[in-house]
Amino acid sequence: MLATSGYHIMRVLDFMFPEGQLIMKKIILSISVLLFFFSSLVCAHGPVRQKAEEKITINAPAEKVWAIIKDFGDMSWHPEIFNTTVTGGNTKGATRVLTLKDGGTITEELKKYDDKKMSYAYKITEMSSSKTISHAGAEEKIPALPVNDYAASIELASKGGATEVSWKAGYYRAYMNNNPPEEMNEETANAAVKSVLETGLINLKKLAEK
Numbered sequence: 683m684l685a686t687s688g689y690h691i692m693r694v695l696d697f698m699f700p701e702g703q704l705i706m707k708k709i710i711l712s713i714s715v716l717l718f719f720f721s722s723l724v725c726a727h728g729p730v731r732q733k734a735e736e737k738i739t740i741n742a743p744a745e746k747v748w749a750i751i752k753d754f755g756d757m758s759w760h761p762e763i764f765n766t767t768v769t770g771g772n773t774k775g776a777t778r779v780l781t782l783k784d785g786g787t788i789t790e791e792l793k794k795y796d797d798k799k800m801s802y803a804y805k806i807t808e809m810s811s812s813k814t815i816s817h818a819g820a821e822e823k824i825p826a827l828p829v830n831d832y833a834a835s836i837e838l839a840s841k842g843g844a845t846e847v848s849w850k851a852g853y854y855r856a857y858m859n860n861n862p863p864e865e866m867n868e869e870t871a872n873a874a875v876k877s878v879l880e881t882g883l884i885n886l887k888k889l890a891e892k
Contacts, residue, residue, distance in 0.1 A: 729830070729858050732872060735850045736879035742890040744840040747847065748800040750889055751836065754778055754792050759889055760882040772797075777807070786810045786826030793833070801837035817863040827878065829853040829871045847886065849879045 740747055750759050755768025755778050764783045770776025776792040789808040796802065811823035834851040853875065857866035864870060 728860055729854045729862075730868070731831075731852060731854055732868060732875075733850070733852050734872065734875045734879060735848065736876070736883055737846060737848045738883040738887055739841065740845045740847060740887045740890045741843075742845060743843060744800060744838050744845040747845045747886065747890045748838055750886060752797065752800070752802075754795065754802060754804070759886050760878075761885045762878070762881060772802070782826060784812070784826075786812055788826055794835070799837070801835060803833070803835035805833040815863060815865060817857075817866075818859075818861065822857065822863065822866065824865050825856055828856040828866055828874050830856055830858055832875075845890070847883055849883060851875050851879065 752772070754772050754776055755766055757763045757766045757778070757780055762783055763780050765781040766778055767781075768776060768778040770792070772792070772795050774792055774795060778790050778792075780788045780790065782788070787810045788806055790804045791807050792802060792804050794801075794803040806827070806829070809825040809827060812826055813824050815822050815824060830853065832851060832853040834849065836847065836849045839846045839848070853871065855862055855866055855868045855871040857863060862868075
């Protein structure tokens with residue numbers, strides 16, 4: 683394709699510049715080839731780090747809301763999580779294994795914990811796969827959450843007698859090469875993460891406002 687494009691550019695330049703202006707033709711051809719190469723790289727579309735944030739206002743004191751979620755090893759407030767086992771409690775480096783309702787598992791590591799600020803941050807270190815697909819001549823395992831290099835934080839802020847809860851996440855799509863399959867692209871990753879955050883916060887609001 684590059685050779686064909688270069689040929690057509692040369693034909694146009696031959697028409698625009700008569701004999702004796704060879705240097706100008708070479709300069710313009712070089713610029714055109716570089717622009718073509720750059721546009722090809724852009725179209726390849728490698729993975730781009732995504733960001734998600736969901737917020738909710740809960741009509742309950744921050745202390746009450748924090749009491750529900752403050753234990754890193756207790757995710758019973760999230761309706762999509764069947765069970766949680768933890769090692770290390772609320773200390774940095776602690777790990778928890780989430781067993782999802784569909785049987786999948788996600789292992790997470792606690793990176794930061796602040797009881798006074800009512801916040802903590804964590805990252806996914808391991809996941810089971812939900813299924814395997816064939817793509818680009820290879821077998822690809824779809825992770826329980828279709829993302830890669832996922833890190834998140836949850837933080838509470840007192841708003842008078844109410845509480846604002848913010849849940850943020852940063853991640854890549856599950857497929858780290860170019861041309862991802864539908865099950866592992868940005869759209870699928872974004873939809874899955876939004877569902878996790880949104881579903882959890884909605885249920886937390888129900889529990890705290892009882």
